[in-house]
Amino acid sequence: MKYRTIGADPKTRRRVSVLALGAMLFGSRTDEKTSFAVLDRYVEAGGNFIDTSDNYAFWTDDGQGGQSEELLGRWRRSRGVGDEIVIATKLGARPLAPGTSYVDNAEGLSAKAIREAAEGSRERLGVDRLDLLYAHIEDHTVPLRETVEGFAELVAEGTVGLLGVSNHAVWRVERARALAAAAGLPGYEVLQYQHSHLRPRTDIPEEIFPDGSLGGTTAELLSYLRAEPGLTLVAYSPLLKGAYARQDVPLPRDFDHPGTPARLAVLREVARETGASVNQVVLAWQIGGDLPVIPLAGASSVAQLEENLAAVELELTAEQRARLDAVH
Structure with missing residues (x-):
């Protein structure tokens, strides 16, 4: 396994594996036995960066979520896991009542909601401190300063380490970071957005995120990441939910544009040259690139995880990277 450091403050920064494990469906669609097996293998391989949220997976049973955090709590206790494993979670998008969703009834990002949600996550995970806590989606009803x-x-109380932000417009991220810096407060240091080799359209965000938030990376976000060396991008859905590898999984509709075939063609060329899968090329491209990107990939079986883990050791040549970067 390879590692990189996230965060600048020696008190809160963490050394994490370059491949993060997504636990979104653990405890719901992925049963406990399988979830534990994937988690055990990930840790055995040197992985130490696991991602969840307080609302995972509310849509599987029309509830409020919490199944993933609860499973991770049971796994931690059964394996004697301590703070050597970094668990990141998110708040703000947990439905306030069963049968509702984050679109129309989210807990939000008020000071009260943040405190209550963090306490709930700590209890479900069985930890005294959350290693990394994200603001999951935007809350336009609360002043940024309050958040x-x-x-x-x-x-300040020691119940949270690093702070992160997900699915926010770049200007809101910068405004929040500027407010924190001006007040001498800790700000967001980790960004989490959907990011893959294929590039999404940017003219239809409302169809993809009906609450108005932006999910995919844009040129503006990547430029911001280059301009702020202290930031790290955790890239969720880097493998587009299996669309690169499975004929029965269509590409999301925001990738339906003329640039997609050219990027797919280069990916497949590099995969043939390296003897790797297209999925592995995508992950290796992110891991070894010039931007601080950590791919966040889920796995519903140990076999899927093994394929992802192999990408950590895949070394792309400078010429291959140049070709992958050049297509538009």
Whole structure:
């Protein structure tokens, strides 16, 4: 396994594996036995960066979520896992009542909601401190300053380590970070957005995220990442839910544009040259690139995880990277 450091403050920064494991469906669609097997193999391979959320997976049973955090809590206790494993979670998008969703009834990002949600996550995970806590989606009903101060209070109390943000417009991320810096408070250091080798259209975000938030990476976000060396991008859905490898899984509709075939063609060329799968090329491209990107890939079986783990050791040549980067 390879590692990189996230965060700047020596008190909160963590050394994490370059491949993060997504636990979204653990405890719901992925049963406990399989989930435990995937987690055990990931840790055995040197992985130490696991991602979840307080609302995973509310849509599987029309509930409020929490199944993933609860399973991770049971796994931690059964295996004697301590703070050597970094578990990141998210808040803000948990439905307030069963049968509703984050679109129309989310817990939000008020100071009260942040405190209550973080306490719930700590209890389900069985930890005293959340290693990395994200603001999951935007909350337009609460002033940014209140959200910034709400997260900072938890860091000051020692119940949260690093702060992150997901699915927010870049200007809101920068505004929140500027507010935190001006007040001498901890700010967002980790960004989590959907990011893959294929590039999405940017003219139809409302169809993809009906609450108005932006899910996929844009040129603006990548430019911001280059301009702020202290930030790290955790890239969720890097494998597009299996669409690269499975004929029965169509590409999401925001990838339906003229640039997609050319990028797919180069991916397949490099896969043939290296003897790797297209999925492995995508992950290796992210891991070894010039931007601080950590792919976040889920796995519903140990076999899927093994394929992903092999990408960590896949070394792309400079010429192959140049070709992968050049297509538009």
